[in-house]
Amino acid sequence: MSSVAAPLGARTGRRTLLIWTAAAVVYLLAVFHRSSLGVAGLEAADRFHIGSAALGTFTVLQIGVYAAMQVPTGLLVDRFGPRAVLTTAAAFMGVGQLLFAVASAFPLALLARATLGMGDAMTFVSVLRLCAAHFPRDRYATYTALTAAFGMVGNLAATVPLTLLLDSAGWTATFAAAGALTSCYALVVALRVRDTPRGTPAQTTALSAREVAQHVRAAWSVPGTRLGFWVHFSTMFAPSSLGLLWGFPYLVQAQGMTAAQAGSVLSLLVLVALVLGPAIGELTARHPTARLPFVWAYLGTATAVWAVLLGWPGGVVPKPLVVVAIGLLSIGGPASSIAFALARDYNPIARVGTATGVVNVGGFCAITVTCLSVGVLLGGNTADATPADFRVAFLAIAVLLVLGTWRTWVWWRRARAAVFAARERGEAVPVRIRRRVFDLPALPVAEVRPERVA
Numbered sequence: 314m315s316s317v318a319a320p321l322g323a324r325t326g327r328r329t330l331l332i333w334t335a336a337a338v339v340y341l342l343a344v345f346h347r348s349s350l351g352v353a354g355l356e357a358a359d360r361f362h363i364g365s366a367a368l369g370t371f372t373v374l375q376i377g378v379y380a381a382m383q384v385p386t387g388l389l390v391d392r393f394g395p396r397a398v399l400t401t402a403a404a405f406m407g408v409g410q411l412l413f414a415v416a417s418a419f420p421l422a423l424l425a426r427a428t429l430g431m432g433d434a435m436t437f438v439s440v441l442r443l444c445a446a447h448f449p450r451d452r453y454a455t456y457t458a459l460t461a462a463f464g465m466v467g468n469l470a471a472t473v474p475l476t477l478l479l480d481s482a483g484w485t486a487t488f489a490a491a492g493a494l495t496s497c498y499a500l501v502v503a504l505r506v507r508d509t510p511r512g513t514p515a516q517t518t519a520l521s522a523r524e525v526a527q528h529v530r531a532a533w534s535v536p537g538t539r540l541g542f543w544v545h546f547s548t549m550f551a552p553s554s555l556g557l558l559w560g561f562p563y564l565v566q567a568q569g570m571t572a573a574q575a576g577s578v579l580s581l582l583v584l585v586a587l588v589l590g591p592a593i594g595e596l597t598a599r600h601p602t603a604r605l606p607f608v609w610a611y612l613g614t615a616t617a618v619w620a621v622l623l624g625w626p627g628g629v630v631p632k633p634l635v636v637v638a639i640g641l642l643s644i645g646g647p648a649s650s651i652a653f654a655l656a657r658d659y660n661p662i663a664r665v666g667t668a669t670g671v672v673n674v675g676g677f678c679a680i681t682v683t684c685l686s687v688g689v690l691l692g693g694n695t696a697d698a699t700p701a702d703f704r705v706a707f708l709a710i711a712v713l714l715v716l717g718t719w720r721t722w723v724w725w726r727r728a729r730a731a732v733f734a735a736r737e738r739g740e741a742v743p744v745r746i747r748r749r750v751f752d753l754p755a756l757p758v759a760e761v762r763p764e765r766v767a
């Protein structure tokens with residue numbers, strides 16, 4: 314299958330940038346809606362008469378729905394194109410938020426958040442599929458990172474601006490306005506977004522039920538996709554789990570910070586990602602061979618950070634060290650975007666949506682497992698948890714980090730072996746790498762099917 318994306322080194326036109334911006338705004342809205350409970354948590358507890366455990370259910374449900382929807386989303390976007398899926402995503406998020414605005418009972422509110430989660434789930438993969446079609450391969454990492462930066466802006470909008478709106482306009486008006494605006498934006502997407510550059514054919518494929526399974530299997534069996542899955546798994550879950558659920562109680566209850574201090578420290582997760590993300594995207598776009606060394610540097614740093622946080626006697630760490638630790642962990646968000654460049658590089662364009670969905674499952678599975686495990690290990694009563702309790706509960710993060718690092722190592726070596734084998738067959742490979750002492754011995758050529766390496 315050939316790629317009809319723009320050629321390498323091609324200039325990006327104004328029209329392409331407008332199409333991408335219209336699509337990336339949907340992701341900005343998705344992250345805004347996703348994060349909106351962060352500042353509305355106390356009000357939600359009051360409104361739905363629920364405690365902190367039930368409040369956590371909102372987050373776990375939303376992230377669980379998101380993870381479960383990634384492969385279906387990838388398939389949908391490969392079948393119908395990003396415009397149709399993004400339009401549906403904006404409509405889902407709008408309806409979900411409108412429902413949340415008027416819900417006064419917990420079950421209805423859960424349904425609203427699940428609807429929102431469905432829309433959210435359809436967004437990022439669609440925007441990246443659009444990037445793959447509109448930008449040359451050597452700009453993909455840059456636009457992936459810039460798309461992620463739009464998300465960070467959405468996250469920021471869900472902090473102080475949303476707090477002010479909630480304070481002045483109240484729950485129903487605020488969420489109804491956010492929902493209505495998002496529903497209307499679905500129209501903008503339908504009218505403005507184009508799946509492919511002008512003059513190029515559609516890149517969608519209709520598949521039978523049997524072919525759907527083959528399509529997913531084909532994406533999953535590519536060593537580059539599998540490496541992306543584990544890179545995403547290992548890098549993104551810690552900063553996201555802290556930002557979405559456990560960071561605030563950890564900083565307040567285990568580290569003795571005030572609510573305001575904890576909020577400021579957690580805002581580092583967004584600010585560092587916003588500033589460093591595009592720089593990391595540009596660096597890895599220019600130097601694809603730096604992708605995995607960067608991931609290893611992050612994983613080494615994260616291991617050291619957790620060793621300090623969890624190994625500190627008594628569990629109460631000096632505050633400046635906590636700030637540095639959170640700052641370093643926040644690099645995991647931008648580092649996780651490297652995983653999408655791997656999916657893009659090692660899959661044909663018609664399968665990039667599905668491969669991106671597969672990769673995105675990695676991080677969100679790890680976030681779901683972390684959020685649930687930490688809650689279970691804390692014993693359900695977060696309000697009474699001590700620093701020692703948090704140390705035990707956060708061991709779940711250490712376990713997932715070790716698992717993710719090990720699998721990344723395994724699939725890195727396999728992906729490199731596949732690249733060497735493809736090169737020996739005279740095929741074009743996306744990165745120029747040299748054999749190292751840690752590389753696997755050369756695979757028999759028959760073990761690496763041609764379509765595994767683009």
Ligand SMILES: N[C@@H](Cc1c[nH]cn1)C(=O)NCC(=O)O
Binds near residue numbers: 464646647648676
């Ligand atoms: N790579 C992340 C996004 C990110 C980048 N910088 C900080 N976070 C990702 O996988 N996003 C998917 C999503 O739907 O948010």
